[in-house]
Amino acid sequence: MHAKGDPQPGxxxxxxxxxxxxxxxxxxxxxxxxxxGIAAPNFLGAGNLYLVSRQISFVxxxxxxxxxxxxxxxxxxxxxxxxxxxxxxxxYAMTIGVPPPYAVLLGILVxxxxxxxxxxxxxxxxxxxxxxxxxxxxxxxxxxxxxxxGWPITDVPASFLPIAQGxxxxxxxxxxxxxxxxxxxxxxLSTTAFGRRTYAIGGNEQATFLSGIDVKRIKFFLYLIPxxxxxxxxxxxxxxxxxxxxxxxxxWELDAIAAxxxxxxxxxxxxxxxxxxxxxACIMGIIKNGLVLxxxxxxxxxxxxxxxxVLAAVLDRAKRRA
Amino acid sequence: xTAPLLEMRHVxxxxxxxxxxxxxxFAVGPGEVVxxxxxxxxxxxxxxxxxxxxxxxxxxxxxxxxxxxxFRSIHQAQxxxxxxxxxxxxxxxxxxxxxxxFLGREIFRGRSPFLDDAAMRRKALELxxxxxxxxxxxxxxxLLSTAVQQMIEIAKALLTNVKLLVMDEPTSSxxxxxxxRLFKVIRELKQRGVSVVFISHKLSEVFEITxxxxxxxxxxxxxxxxxxxxxxxxxxxxxxxxxxxxxxxRVGSAVPGLEVLRVEGLSGPPVVKDVSFNLRKGEILGFxxxxxxxxxxxxxxxxxxxxxxxxxxxxxGKEVRIGSPRDAVALGIAYLPEDRKxxxxxxxxxxxxxxxLAVHRVLRRFRAFLGRKKEExxxxxxxxxxxxxxxxREQVVNDLSxxxxxxxxxxxxxxxxxxxxxxxxxxxxxxxxxxxxxHRIVSxxxxxxxxxxxxxxxLPEILALSDRVLVMHEGxxxxxxxxxxxxxxxxxxxxxxADGVVVRA
Ligand SMILES: Nc1ncnc2c1ncn2[C@@H]1O[C@H](COP(=O)(O)OP(=O)(O)OP(=O)(O)O)[C@@H](O)[C@H]1O
Ligand SMILES: [Mg+2]
Numbered sequence: 028m029h030a031k032g033d034p035q036p037g038x039x040x041x042x043x044x045x046x047x048x049x050x051x052x053x054x055x056x057x058x059x060x061x062x063x064g065i066a067a068p069n070f071l072g073a074g075n076l077y078l079v080s081r082q083i084s085f086v087x088x089x090x091x092x093x094x095x096x097x098x099x100x101x102x103x104x105x106x107x108x109x110x111x112x113x114x115x116x117x118x119y120a121m122t123i124g125v126p127p128p129y130a131v132l133l134g135i136l137v138x139x140x141x142x143x144x145x146x147x148x149x150x151x152x153x154x155x156x157x158x159x160x161x162x163x164x165x166x167x168x169x170x171x172x173x174x175x176x177g178w179p180i181t182d183v184p185a186s187f188l189p190i191a192q193g194x195x196x197x198x199x200x201x202x203x204x205x206x207x208x209x210x211x212x213x214x215x216l217s218t219t220a221f222g223r224r225t226y227a228i229g230g231n232e233q234a235t236f237l238s239g240i241d242v243k244r245i246k247f248f249l250y251l252i253p254x255x256x257x258x259x260x261x262x263x264x265x266x267x268x269x270x271x272x273x274x275x276x277x278x279w280e281l282d283a284i285a286a287x288x289x290x291x292x293x294x295x296x297x298x299x300x301x302x303x304x305x306x307x308a309c310i311m312g313i314i315k316n317g318l319v320l321x322x323x324x325x326x327x328x329x330x331x332x333x334x335x336x337v338l339a340a341v342l343d344r345a346k347r348r349a
Numbered sequence: 350x351t352a353p354l355l356e357m358r359h360v361x362x363x364x365x366x367x368x369x370x371x372x373x374x375f376a377v378g379p380g381e382v383v384x385x386x387x388x389x390x391x392x393x394x395x396x397x398x399x400x401x402x403x404x405x406x407x408x409x410x411x412x413x414x415x416x417x418x419x420f421r422s423i424h425q426a427q428x429x430x431x432x433x434x435x436x437x438x439x440x441x442x443x444x445x446x447x448x449x450x451f452l453g454r455e456i457f458r459g460r461s462p463f464l465d466d467a468a469m470r471r472k473a474l475e476l477x478x479x480x481x482x483x484x485x486x487x488x489x490x491x492l493l494s495t496a497v498q499q500m501i502e503i504a505k506a507l508l509t510n511v512k513l514l515v516m517d518e519p520t521s522s523x524x525x526x527x528x529x530r531l532f533k534v535i536r537e538l539k540q541r542g543v544s545v546v547f548i549s550h551k552l553s554e555v556f557e558i559t560x561x562x563x564x565x566x567x568x569x570x571x572x573x574x575x576x577x578x579x580x581x582x583x584x585x586x587x588x589x590x591x592x593x594x595x596x597x598x599r600v601g602s603a604v605p606g607l608e609v610l611r612v613e614g615l616s617g618p619p620v621v622k623d624v625s626f627n628l629r630k631g632e633i634l635g636f637x638x639x640x641x642x643x644x645x646x647x648x649x650x651x652x653x654x655x656x657x658x659x660x661x662x663x664x665x666g667k668e669v670r671i672g673s674p675r676d677a678v679a680l681g682i683a684y685l686p687e688d689r690k691x692x693x694x695x696x697x698x699x700x701x702x703x704x705x706l707a708v709h710r711v712l713r714r715f716r717a718f719l720g721r722k723k724e725e726x727x728x729x730x731x732x733x734x735x736x737x738x739x740x741x742r743e744q745v746v747n748d749l750s751x752x753x754x755x756x757x758x759x760x761x762x763x764x765x766x767x768x769x770x771x772x773x774x775x776x777x778x779x780x781x782x783x784x785x786x787x788h789r790i791v792s793x794x795x796x797x798x799x800x801x802x803x804x805x806x807x808l809p810e811i812l813a814l815s816d817r818v819l820v821m822h823e824g825x826x827x828x829x830x831x832x833x834x835x836x837x838x839x840x841x842x843x844x845x846x847a848d849g850v851v852v853r854a
């Protein structure tokens with residue numbers, strides 16, 4: 028028995044679009060941009076949009092990685108300090124003469140090691156992700172501070188800077204990197220067995236295991252993804268600021284998780300999408316920028332963002348009931 | 350009938366893509382036990398959920414105790430005297446038996462906010478004594494068997510001040526012994542003037558316990574059958590809308606095939622002890638025994654889902670190591686677990702995704718990508734061959750009726766084209782027509798050379814399908830009966846008697 032054909036396919040598509048989970052938050056995003064655009068006219072200026080989009084792309088990259096583990100009902104709290112560690116690693120390699128491309132790979136590798144430790148502890152030792160990654164958050168940031176004694180690494184080669192400061196077709200390079208990662212993530216989640224199994228684990232881990240799927244192995248690999256994404260973001264930030272700072276990435280785990288949640292990702296696992304996370308990251312970034320432009324004191328900014336996060340969850344809940 | 354206690358008039362309800370109920374009327378008199386029957390997806394659970402305030406009807410009205418009402422929540426319905434025992438277990442697996450029993454109905458010390466544990470314990474013991482089940486009140490319910498959990502649900506309902514008790518397939522995982530105890534309880538409730546709606550796919554039970562049987566077909570009323578004068582054929586005709594081919598008793602494999610599986614001394618904590626048996630190609634080996642006999646545990650060990658502490662498994666003569674379900678599936682072993690919602694289905698995923706979950710290896714292209722087209726073809730072929738009733742293959746399995754969910758799970762395992770298929774209560778909660786289909790499918794698979802282990806609490810099912818019947822008792826193999834020796838009596842006496850001593854189940 029299949030649904031009967033609709034005589035008006037055009038309207039059907041519109042209806043299907045409205046029915047997707049992302050439609051509500053997309054609408055919220057548009058509304059938000061309109062309101063901010065009216066309240067702070069310079070928001071829609073080309074210069075400002077350029078900067079906002081670049082800022083958003085960093086959060087988006089980290090949040091996309093976070094999405095993978097959240098889909099299984101897990102979490103990665105260590106992304107912020109992994110950003111710093113990977114950035115530091117890449118910067119250090121460059122200062123001792125490693126060519127930038129290899130330095131970047133090295134930085135990512137450092138991040139992946141951290142991710143592998145997370146993954147092994149979660150998947151094979153069976154410790155709760157919250158605890159494992161909380162430990163890693165502390166460990167990795169301590170490692171950065173210990174190794175650098177808190178000093179930044181500054182003289183990175185000029186040839187490295189364009190990955191954050193350059194632009195292509197009028198858009199900042201980091202935006203292109205975020206888009207590339209988003210496309211990869213979307214393909215991985217929606218067309219591969221790996222992606223399907225990721226959702227399945229979040230939906231019912233026991234049933235997935237009893238279907239003959241190596242749940243532990245998948246979980247292990249999943250924790251590499253937020254680490255890799257955080258590393259990439261951390262390394263680009265080095266180019267953005269011309270230096271590697273020990274406190275880069277501090278608090279970013281919360282921004283990334285918030286972007287995912289605003290985008291409709293369920294912390295219980297099993298539901299969430301790349302598109303949702305991207306919209307979530309945009310909402311976060313635009314609100315932050317809008318509040319600055321509207322000269323809201325930074326004290327109040329965090330309070331307002333808190334409200335937005337909860338509002339988004341309420342909206343999503345209402346949408347799902349409908 | 351005197352003035353009815355409940356009257357549901359012209360009730361309709363649609364879900365996206367499905368018209369679940371279409372102008373259905375249903376009435377229950379005081380002290381009456383009414384059967385509500387129909388095929389999987391006929392709308393029985395939906396009708397009762399509307400009554401209990403879980404769903405809201407699109408049209409129609411409910412008259413309760415002479416007044417027009419529409420309960421807004423389960424809680425409100427319960428206050429008014431309507432209690433529903435859900436088809437799917439609805440307990441908190443992490444809480445103890447006693448905590449579940451009193452969840453929401455806690456007994457306090459006087460007016461203080463403190464719980465009166467002693468009083469609850471007394472009450473619980475009394476209640477389980479009455480129901481004649483032995484339960485350790487301090488065990489987390491997730492560790493209890495499905496049957497025991499179901500008895501807890503029943504006990505929970507008895508704690509409310511109930512005028513109408515709706516039981517949605519309460520016996521689906523009970524053995525005869527517990528069922529007969531439940532029936533005693535129902536008769537006593539009836540004496541006290543309590544009305545009961547009884548939903549089941551076990552037709553003989555329905556005739557035994559009800560006064561009158563209302564039938565739904567495809568979301569519409571399909572008449573009634575008098576439980577005293579009506580016949581099984583009449584009931585089936587109303588449910589299915591056509592004559593059902595007579596239940597094909599299996600002829601059995603004429604030539605016993607070669608040995609495919611040999612299990613030697615299999616043991617695993619806490620129940621399974623030293624289990625040995627063999628299984629031939631194309632054979633159906635029935636596993637009988639009481640609840641707690643260790644049949645499911647044995648299957649889980651064999652499938653690599655539970656820990657093995659001793660013994661060997663030989664597949665076609667070669668010893669194999671099965672450390673996880675993944676190993677088992679790779680060796681061509683499939684296991685259909687007894688609790689579909691907890692162990693088999695990913696509820697938020699759709700039919701297609703669930704059905705193909707165990708065959709990614711086959712569907713994958715370039716070792717990574719799932720071919721959507723192939724997935725759809727596979728899904729469609731099983732949906733039609735097992736006659737799974739769904740709106741589209743993208744429908745979320747959580748929204749399917751219980752029986753159709755079970756069919757999705759069966760399809761998922763058939764899709765792996767197993768050599769050895771372990772079925773744990775494969776027809777739990779599925780209707781007569783579907784059951785006959787499943788039986789036919791199981792027979793066909795056996796004649797195609799698939800070896801089958803059939804665990805079932807329904808003896809007629811075991812007797813109809815098995816070539817041999819293995820009886821387990823307290824984790825050990827009690828006896829293996831050849832087809833011609835296996836009868837209800839020989840099996841039951843083997844299952845009940847331990848070394849000449851009669852024990853309570
Ligand atoms: N929440 C829901 N969303 C969408 N469809 C639903 C929902 N609940 C039930 N349905 C559909 O409504 C129809 C009737 O389902 P219902 O559960 O009432 O059947 P049933 O008679 O209880 O069957 P069974 O014997 O298998 O339990 C089915 O086609 C089912 O797929
Ligand atoms: Mg039902």
